[in-house]
Amino acid sequence: MDLDQLAALRTPEGSAALAAAARVAGGDPLAAAAALRSAGIPGDLAAAALTQAELRRRAVGKFGAAAAGMFLTRPGLEQATRGVVADRRAARLRAAGVTTLADLGCGLGADALASARAGIRVYAVEADPLTAAMAAANAGAAGLAELVTVECGDATAFDVSRVDGAFCDPARRRAGTGRRVFDPRAYSPPWDFVTGLAARVPRTVVKVAPGLDHALIPAGAEAEWVSVDGDLVEAALWCGELAGVPRRATVLREKEGPLLNASGSKRVPSYHLTGTGAAEAPVGPVRRFLYDPDPAVVRAHLVAELATDLDATLADPSIAYLYADEARPTPFARCLEITDVLPFSLKRLRALLRERRVGRVEIRKRGSALEPEKLRRDLRLSGNAAADLVLTRVAGDPTVLVCRPVPAGG
Numbered sequence: 001m002d003l004d005q006l007a008a009l010r011t012p013e014g015s016a017a018l019a020a021a022a023r024v025a026g027g028d029p030l031a032a033a034a035a036l037r038s039a040g041i042p043g044d045l046a047a048a049a050l051t052q053a054e055l056r057r058r059a060v061g062k063f064g065a066a067a068a069g070m071f072l073t074r075p076g077l078e079q080a081t082r083g084v085v086a087d088r089r090a091a092r093l094r095a096a097g098v099t100t101l102a103d104l105g106c107g108l109g110a111d112a113l114a115s116a117r118a119g120i121r122v123y124a125v126e127a128d129p130l131t132a133a134m135a136a137a138n139a140g141a142a143g144l145a146e147l148v149t150v151e152c153g154d155a156t157a158f159d160v161s162r163v164d165g166a167f168c169d170p171a172r173r174r175a176g177t178g179r180r181v182f183d184p185r186a187y188s189p190p191w192d193f194v195t196g197l198a199a200r201v202p203r204t205v206v207k208v209a210p211g212l213d214h215a216l217i218p219a220g221a222e223a224e225w226v227s228v229d230g231d232l233v234e235a236a237l238w239c240g241e242l243a244g245v246p247r248r249a250t251v252l253r254e255k256e257g258p259l260l261n262a263s264g265s266k267r268v269p270s271y272h273l274t275g276t277g278a279a280e281a282p283v284g285p286v287r288r289f290l291y292d293p294d295p296a297v298v299r300a301h302l303v304a305e306l307a308t309d310l311d312a313t314l315a316d317p318s319i320a321y322l323y324a325d326e327a328r329p330t331p332f333a334r335c336l337e338i339t340d341v342l343p344f345s346l347k348r349l350r351a352l353l354r355e356r357r358v359g360r361v362e363i364r365k366r367g368s369a370l371e372p373e374k375l376r377r378d379l380r381l382s383g384n385a386a387a388d389l390v391l392t393r394v395a396g397d398p399t400v401l402v403c404r405p406v407p408a409g410g
């Protein structure tokens with residue numbers, strides 16, 4: 001895809017080609033190309049339209065119905081923020097008083113559009129010409145062109161004195177190869193520029209990889225880890241006036257369906273756990289219930305805060321499973337009832353599961369080198385019953401906990 005192909009897709013013929021491509025996308029690519037050819041659509045336009053249609057189908061998981069009108073590149077889509085996460089961030093920026101925002105390295109514009117939807121005037125900068133053109137087209141398609149200005153250029157040269165908020169989601173992939181970059185010092189725009197923004201714009205937020213080393217969190221910033229339906233999706237550093245607490249775990253439940261707020265707009269249920277990130281949970285024996293904390297809680301180093309809320313303890317100081325006498329409903333952990341605690345032995349475990357006629361197991365692990373799929377094969381299960389197996393260590397010893405789920409709600 002290049003700028004000429006994008007321009008062609010934005011003509012009336014291009015719109016017709018996109019509509020035709022949307023009807024045939026998702027099936028056999030050769031049949032789809034033939035269908036567009038037989039509708040008289042020129043080959044180059046048909047190929048561009050089919051690529052967009054496929055990317056739009058893939059983008060539905062991230063952007064919902066809005067994906068159908070967006071222009072996308074594969075790397076741009078992979079790097080884009082999920083709609084529910086971008087909307088939440090934008091709402092928080094708006095609530096903190098941000099009225100004009102610089103989005104420095106805006107990609108396809110997922111965050112820029114969310115901020116505009118929240119009523120913020122956005123100046124978006126993107127170095128890659130095609131991506132910048134698509135971001136502008138996406139603002140137009142969303143009816144937000146008046147609130148979003150996209151400039152193609154180097155974000156480090158943007159005059160931030162024009163804005164009262166800054167957002168940066170640096171590229172974590174190498175241009176050209178698309179390979180992931182794990183060291184923030186290799187991000188683009190560069191890490192020094194990104195972390196230096198907070199000194200120049202009092203309300204700055206930076207999106208970072210969820211694997212971020214805590215040692216790189218700038219002093220005074222709030223580090224937030226976000227999960228959606230149990231998947232860890234990103235971390236963000238809220239700087240300056242935006243920092244509320246040292247650490248926050250935000251758990252979004254998209255699958256619970258949107259809630260309508262007072263103004264009639266939709267929002268996804270969200271839950272927050274906060275703390276210092278430095279507290280240590282007490283250690284004790286295995287108890288009746290096991291809590292497997294959400295990855296956002298674990299990465300934010302808030303297991304001790306969760307332990308306090310649940311009146312729970314660890315069984316091993318280095319493993320983030322919590323144990324308690326009571327099953328309390330919590331959005332921050334999955335709760336299982338422990339029926340058996342065995343020192344790990346394949347033979348004993350197989351015998352116990354045979355006796356209970358367990359034919360299906362869900363396997364979780366922390367602190368165990370065992371491979372769940374190999375274990376599942378080695379167990380040679382048969383029967384109609386189900387069980388949860390937790391592979392872990394208790395006071396240093398390899399242990400398997402046989403469990404059953406506690407229904408959500410306690």
Ligand SMILES: C[S@@+](CC[C@H](N)C(=O)[O-])C[C@H]1O[C@@H](n2cnc3c(N)ncnc32)[C@H](O)[C@@H]1O
Nearest residue numbers: 080081105107109110127154155169171188189
């Ligand atoms: C992770 S993506 C942004 C994704 C965006 N937040 C979204 O949700 O759609 C980072 C973008 O920054 C751009 N970029 C990298 N270095 C830049 C620079 N110095 N100036 C402007 N853009 C830059 C990359 O081309 C890439 O599109």
